[in-house]
Amino acid sequence: MGNKIYPDSGVELKPFTARHYDSLMNTVSLGWYKRFIFRAIKDMEIQPNDSILDLGCGTGRNAGLMASYLNENGGITGLDVSGIMEKQFNKKFSDDKRMQFVRQRADIPFDMGQKFDKILISFVIHGFPHEARKIVISNIINHLKPGASFFMLDFAEFNMAEMPALHRFVFKSIECKYAFDFIEKDWKQILIENGFNDFRETFYMKRYVRLLKAIK
Numbered sequence: 001m002g003n004k005i006y007p008d009s010g011v012e013l014k015p016f017t018a019r020h021y022d023s024l025m026n027t028v029s030l031g032w033y034k035r036f037i038f039r040a041i042k043d044m045e046i047q048p049n050d051s052i053l054d055l056g057c058g059t060g061r062n063a064g065l066m067a068s069y070l071n072e073n074g075g076i077t078g079l080d081v082s083g084i085m086e087k088q089f090n091k092k093f094s095d096d097k098r099m100q101f102v103r104q105r106a107d108i109p110f111d112m113g114q115k116f117d118k119i120l121i122s123f124v125i126h127g128f129p130h131e132a133r134k135i136v137i138s139n140i141i142n143h144l145k146p147g148a149s150f151f152m153l154d155f156a157e158f159n160m161a162e163m164p165a166l167h168r169f170v171f172k173s174i175e176c177k178y179a180f181d182f183i184e185k186d187w188k189q190i191l192i193e194n195g196f197n198d199f200r201e202t203f204y205m206k207r208y209v210r211l212l213k214a215i216k
Helices: 017-018 020-028 033-043 061-067 085-093 130-142 165-174 177-182 185-193
Strands: 051-055 073-081 099-104 118-124 144-155 197-204 211-214
Touching: 033 061, 033 197, 033 211, 051 061, 051 130, 061 118, 073 085, 085 099, 118 130, 118 197, 130 144, 130 177, 165 177, 185 197, 185 211
Parallel strands: 051 073, 051 118, 073 099, 118 144
Antiparallel strands: 144 211, 197 211
């Protein structure tokens, strides 16, 4: 990917990590990642005709799970900056006209000329500095239909000092410094200030992970 835009970020992946991202996540999380992703996608309550934007879609793993709930009138647009991810996504869905990939950074203003029923961002936004997160949220609100749903699947808010020692060691070992800031933010208040309301929270992995739903 070249030089990182944010040197301390963990979401800008090296080529090897990008090529093997799904298997690496399964290994690092001891299989937990795969299990709660299935549950989280189910908890989104996707409707057959939904149009969905998957921000930071990666290889299309989540997109494939979401697509299983759609009929021929639904569709998913995956957005990611990585050319390696683009190749994997397009190969995975080469025969599925409901799926498309857009190569684009989520942290700069953009206009896709389309509004969606649902937008998902999964374990991406915590890896940006907060000023960049504000731009991501602005892009999300601008691409949702009125009354549509935003889903943020990421770390929940928690006090790292209160974590069991082993969990705290793992978190500090694998996460970038922006994640430490992310877990201290009041994300419902941030989203209220950006035009969202009507929140629903679903927790996973001993409440360290949350699917936060907000309505535009």
